[in-house]
Amino acid sequence: MSTAVVTAAATPAATLPRAAVRLRAGEDWLTVCDLDRLVPGRGVAALLPDGRQAAVFLDRAGRLHAVDNRDPFTGAAVLSRGLLGSRAGQPFVASPLLKQRFDLVTGVCLDDETVRLTTYEVRAA
């Protein structure tokens, strides 16, 4: 017997109209996915038209955040796989590789202020 592999393409069909997650890429707003694809606290990676990557997060309060997906400390494009947390109400993501934390609003690294991530405007519409 063979185990079936269900890929993302086979996502169950939507029954309700959904909100879409949109990211500002230059002048345009890029639709990256449906809002309900996001689990609060867990990120996804989105590919931008210019080849850059964004890590998109939904926090517990329902706010969306997007920063560059590349971990500046290692060069790997993995920040979307980091853990989200908050400190004094400020959301941050911890890199899954060497655990540096980045403020999701400003992009500033909380463990080394000289390092900053690009942040992207993101909204649900």
Place this chain on the structure above:
Amino acid sequence: MPTPTTGSAALSHGTVPTIVLVGHGMVGQRFLEALAERGLTATHRVVVLCEEPRPAYDRVHLTSYFSGTTPDELSMTDLEFIEKHGIELHLGDPAGSVDREARTVTARSGLTVAYDTLVLATGSYPFVPPVPGKDADGCFVYRTIEDLLAIEEWAKARATTGAVVGGGLLGLEAAGALKGLGLDAHIVEFAPRLMPVQVDDGGGAALLRTIEQMGLTVHTGAGTQEVLTGDDGAVTGMKLSNGAELAVDLVIFSAGVRPRDQLARDCGLQVGERGGIAVDEQCRTVGDERVFAIGECALAADGRVYGLVAPGYEMAQTAAAAIASDEAAAFTGADLSTKLKLLGVDVASFGDAHGAAEGCLDVVYSDSRAGLYKKLVVGRDGTLLGGILVGDAEAYGTLRALTGSVPPVSPESLVLPAGAAGGGAQLGPSALPDEAIICSCHNVTKGAIRGAVTDHRCVTVPEVKKCTKAGTGCGSCVKVLGQLVEAELEASGIEVDKGLCGCFAQTREELYEIVLALRVTSYRELLDRHGREEARGGDGCEICKPSVANMLATLAPAIGADAHVLDGEQAALQDTNDHFLANLQKNGSYSVVPRIPGGEIAPEKLIVIGEIARDFGLYTKITGGQRIDMFGARVEQLPRIWARLVDAGFESGHAYGKSLRTVKSCVGQTWCRYGVQDSVRMAIDLELRYRGLRSPHKLKSAVSGCARECAEAQSKDFGVIATANGWNLCVGGNGGATPRHADLLAQDLSDAELVRLIDRFLMFYIRTADRLERTSVWLDRIPGGLDHVRDVVVHDSLGICDELERLMAAHVAHYRDEWAAVLADPEKLERFVSFVNAPETPDPMVAFVPERGQIKPDLPLLQIGTRQMEGTATR
């Protein structure tokens, strides 16, 4: 160079009392400082008679002159200090006689000074054996800067080979110096071994080897009979008592020192049988309360003459205290610890190095091939009394500091080299000296870490990390760092927050109890109800999320939580690797490790792994855990790879989880001629029983078929070794950065007894350990240690064994393969994509280059990426 102060005429015993110090050596200078500290220089006239042409200097580091330290740099005398305190210092003018009746001292220059208090600090002179030719040109002693200047001049002008008479501490230093001057050097020692005072025969043997390897020639058990001279009266050779003749053109006598007590003898003061000015505990000479003797010239109240500087300093302070009428200070004896400064040789002895105390025992480790010798002298009650270290004196600081107390680990483990079978324990961080390097990545010392807390006011580990950089490299020091910071905070009276993180004030153990007792099944619930006030309603943090996820996974069957680690909310709590049930690699790709229980694998399965790796282009490697790792998988490939693995009967190997990793096995009784039990079967049984069990840190195990221990069970969290009668269970072993040898928990167990004991042990550990605390660290930390754990899990002293067994039974019953479950769940599978908006587009940063017929990550690509990244960040 200071100019001598011209002394005023001898003052009669007038209104200002006079203190006369004879000898301005190391101890004399310390005495002057002690006088100043007590304000006595303000109330007294202080006159110093100094024989040498220069004020006090650091005799202990004399030899560093040959490595470039100048005489001025060796100086210990701050002339401003001398001036400020009005001290009259007469250089190059030794005291010639003392009239105790008249209370005057007369110097060689004729200067006479009346004293109210006389302090003798005349030090020692090098003993030169009365052999013919001892005064020939080219013969030297090794005591003063002037001696060294003369040796250097002679060596440079006309010597190629030198001999040092005396193989003690100073003799070795002198021989090292000769070598440094480019001479061939011989050491002639009368005793049968080198450093006879400090080390014993075993230590001498190890030392000998190292010294010889440095190119020095050693003659032990040989006396010097005669120094041979040539026509010009200069040294040409040396005749030894064993008949040998050495052709040498320079001789240094370093055959011990004798107290310089002549001045005292001449004025009728009492001296010891073998020399030394007899003093009481206040350092007053016996019979004349106006005269004191301190330093190497004194025969202390305990009947000893101390040839080291530290006891001399103590005497200096005692005498100053006595002069200030503070009789509380007393010098009653000191410790003779020493560490050889000779480059390239580690020799240290401390405390009662020769085991003179009654009933004491020796613990000795000796490896003469490696030039290693370590001996500890231990009292009946386990108190560390002293020891000798040759070849590796790393532990000197810690051990010396521990002398007089019972060390926290067995003395055997203190002498064994780290990592040796049966020991090699490192002492806890509190036992370490300040100069100990805690973080080797950034070279941060214990002192610097303590300073971060005390001086820079860091109150958390992250703050200390930021301040010192410690722990920001490989991370292997973080545990010790935490312990140090905690200890330092406690010591400075700052209340230590033992909470798990900024979100929870409870420890991991307390949270575990809450989750179990209140059947809390979600992280949010736990945070909002039991979290710190300020953290409730928030997003938590990267510390508590995986930790709670781990607990929820362990307790899922008992509390009725969603059982899969990627179910619902749990999916958002998982750390790096659990996130995709694979191990994240440096370029963002993943490694895949199927379980191979006990390391046993049939050829068909090997072929499947080979085919999968080939088809997906993965790098393969046999791991240290007896299984196969496939590296370089992209996120979106993971489900397809696992579909094939699951099809072939493989399961998740949990290489990514804080959970059971491998149970290694040796081939055991079935094949091996020595095996006494079926170790492979037991290893497979144990691996299948505990697979998938989430725990505070990873768990490793091994089963060996006999005492030869080919599976290395004693380095595992729980290790099993076959005996003729069953199984021995040992626990708390660890490899890694701080290896720990496992402790025997129980012996000769039946299969059922073994499994039951492991069930209890693991569940007790899971319940009480800290986050990321291996069993080894846990065992050393929990009060009562191994004995307590044995009481709990063997004798059921807490009455919880039933519950522990029940929890384990629930785990075993509810186990299912995590990967098979993911493959069957479209919602979970949906997350295994590279990009949410381009699911099958590979991440361009994950690229590979060939190496040795396989692939490796293209790291330069990542670096280019990093630079671009920085560019965009500043925009």
